[in-house]
Amino acid sequence: MKNNFLLKLILFVAALFILWTLREPLTMMWEWFSDREAVTASMDRTGIWSSLILFILFVLQVFLAFIPGQALMVACGYLYGFWGGFLLSWLSLVTGGEAAFVLARRYGRSFADKWISPDVLARWDKAADGQGIGFYTLALVLPLVPNDAMCYVAGLGKISHRRFSIANLLGRGMACVVTSWIGAFGAHAPTYVWIALIVIAAGVAAWFIYKKAGSFPDAKRKLANACGMLIAKIYRKMFSLKYEVKGLEALPSGAKIIAINHTNVTDAIFLPLIFSEVPRFIAQGDLFQIPILGHILRETGQIPVNADDPCLAFEQACELLKRGETILIFPEGQLVPFSQSVRGKTGAARLSKVTGTPIIPLGIYTDPRDVTILKLKRLGKKRCGMYQFRGTSYLRFGTPWRPDTQTNFHAQTDELMSRIYSLVSDAQKESRCVSHTSLNPIPQW
Numbered sequence: 001m002k003n004n005f006l007l008k009l010i011l012f013v014a015a016l017f018i019l020w021t022l023r024e025p026l027t028m029m030w031e032w033f034s035d036r037e038a039v040t041a042s043m044d045r046t047g048i049w050s051s052l053i054l055f056i057l058f059v060l061q062v063f064l065a066f067i068p069g070q071a072l073m074v075a076c077g078y079l080y081g082f083w084g085g086f087l088l089s090w091l092s093l094v095t096g097g098e099a100a101f102v103l104a105r106r107y108g109r110s111f112a113d114k115w116i117s118p119d120v121l122a123r124w125d126k127a128a129d130g131q132g133i134g135f136y137t138l139a140l141v142l143p144l145v146p147n148d149a150m151c152y153v154a155g156l157g158k159i160s161h162r163r164f165s166i167a168n169l170l171g172r173g174m175a176c177v178v179t180s181w182i183g184a185f186g187a188h189a190p191t192y193v194w195i196a197l198i199v200i201a202a203g204v205a206a207w208f209i210y211k212k213a214g215s216f217p218d219a220k221r222k223l224a225n226a227c228g229m230l231i232a233k234i235y236r237k238m239f240s241l242k243y244e245v246k247g248l249e250a251l252p253s254g255a256k257i258i259a260i261n262h263t264n265v266t267d268a269i270f271l272p273l274i275f276s277e278v279p280r281f282i283a284q285g286d287l288f289q290i291p292i293l294g295h296i297l298r299e300t301g302q303i304p305v306n307a308d309d310p311c312l313a314f315e316q317a318c319e320l321l322k323r324g325e326t327i328l329i330f331p332e333g334q335l336v337p338f339s340q341s342v343r344g345k346t347g348a349a350r351l352s353k354v355t356g357t358p359i360i361p362l363g364i365y366t367d368p369r370d371v372t373i374l375k376l377k378r379l380g381k382k383r384c385g386m387y388q389f390r391g392t393s394y395l396r397f398g399t400p401w402r403p404d405t406q407t408n409f410h411a412q413t414d415e416l417m418s419r420i421y422s423l424v425s426d427a428q429k430e431s432r433c434v435s436h437t438s439l440n441p442i443p444q445w
Contacts, residue, residue: 050079051088058092062100062148063115070143073176077183086180093172097140097151101164104155112152120146124153132159133167133291140171147175166291224299225278231296232269239389241266244431245274247397251360255321256400259348260362261420262330263338264371266388267364271328274395279326282313282347303327314347321355331417335386338368338424344417346409353409358400361416363423365394365431394427 057072073093077085104112112121124146128135136159139150154164235241258279260267272278278300285306288294297304303320305313317327329351331344352359370391375384398419403412 054088055092055095058089059096059099062093062096062151070179073179074183077180077185079183082180082184085183086176089180090173090176093176094168097148097168097172098165100148100151101155101161101168104152105161109156112156116146116149116152120149121153121156124149125156128153128157130158133163133170136164136167137171137174140168141174147171163291221299221301224296228278228296228300229272232273235266235269236273241270241388241390242392243270243274243395244392245395245397248274248395250399251397252358252400255324255355255357256326257321257348257351257357257359258326258328258362258397259331259344259359259416259420260328261364261424262332262335263364263366264335264386264388266366267393270393275326279328280317280320282317282327282329314351317347317351318355321351321357327351327357331413331420337386338366338371341417341421343410344413346413348416349403349409349412352403353405356402358402359416360400361398361419361423363396363398363420363425363427365396365424365427367391367431392431394431396423396427396430398423 054072054076061072073085073089076089079085080088100115109121128139128150136150136154139145140147151164151168154167159167260271268281268283280301280303281297282303282305283297285304288297288302288304301320303313303316317329321327329348331348332342333345334342336342348359351357366388371386371388373384373386375382401416401419403409403415
């Protein structure tokens with residue numbers, strides 16, 4: 001114990017002696033560093049090498065704890081300005097974080113223990129167990145959390161690489177905005193930087209509030225409903241979308257099944273806006289795996305149809321109908337462009353028979369010229385989706401209908417699809433922007 005104290009005292013005295021000996025060159029270096037124009041001129045003379053060295057240092061500091069990451073981030077803002085410092089530090093840190101995640105996942109705890117204290121890993125393993133994008137995003141922002149260690153924790157945990165990458169981009173991005181701002185402006189930041197900081201702070205606060213609401217399921221559901229409705233309203237406002245509805249006032253109260261044609265993805269976005277209460281959709285199961293959207297769908301009680309257990313969705317829908325709720329279903333089971341028709345799936349007819357609930361057909365018409373086809377990659381698979389970014393949608397509700405129990409489900413579904421397509425045709429005729437295409441008759445089997 002005494003030997004350790006003596007060693008520390010000797011090292012402290014030696015450090016003071018070195019600082020005193022080098023006081024003049026250190027003073028000159030400080031004066032030079034305080035002159036931003038002189039520093040910038042020197043950096044310009046080195047060309048790309050200075051940026052490359054900083055990039056390497058940022059990546060290495062994820063592995064070498066003695067390299068001060070926050071100091072480098074502030075220095076980046078000071079040397080390259082807000083945007084230059086932000087981009088350099090953000091891309092570098094994201095690269096380092098991805099490398100730590102991949103290596104930890106591939107080589108396991110024995111590799112991670114070489115770079116991060118085993119005690120730190122064990123402590124944060126427990127905190128991160130079962131957590132997702134939001135947790136890791138905050139963990140890479142908050143100053144009291146070992147940000148770099150969390151990349152190893154994620155690699156050793158159950159979070160997917162894709163979800164961690166989203167958290168890595170978001171978390172490192174928010175941290176770099178703050179540190180680049182400090183380096184570039186100090187306390188004198190322009191308006192757009194303050195706006196960015198306010199947005200980040202509001203996002204962090206909203207996440208904490210949302211997580212706190214987890215102890216109160218009703219509050220959490222209402223909050224998720226509010227978020228979903230807000231997204232729908234923003235989307236509608238952003239693209240100036242309009243919709244004209246007929247027959248809504250005649251809908252019966254209580255349990256009902258609303259069966260709808262599905263011409264574009266946007267249908268599901270604005271449909272909740274026309275109801276006084278949030279309805280329950282029967283939707284593809286893979287939508288529930290999309291970050292943010294999937295979380296909102298789960299918390300608002302939407303019903304996923306999973307290929308490995310489709311009966312579960314049917315049972316959930318039956319239970320909700322028995323409780324008097326409204327179910328929205330797309331019998332086509334896929335996006336079907338206008339002027340095309342497919343044989344519907346029998347789920348709506350079977351739900352009606354089991355629960356005695358009426359079916360209300362709903363036909364939606366959107367001018368094909370207002371629909372854009374986008375090829376997007378979702379969950380590793382390329383998908384072709386149709387989206388509405390302009391114009392008006394025309395919605396026509398039909399009269400309540402109960403299938404004839406004497407006929408089979410396929411015949412009942414053919415009758416339902418005929419009613420839906422007839423409403424679509426009526427909506428097209430009544431619309432101001434009449435398309436020159438026409439609906440094909442429903443195929444006969």
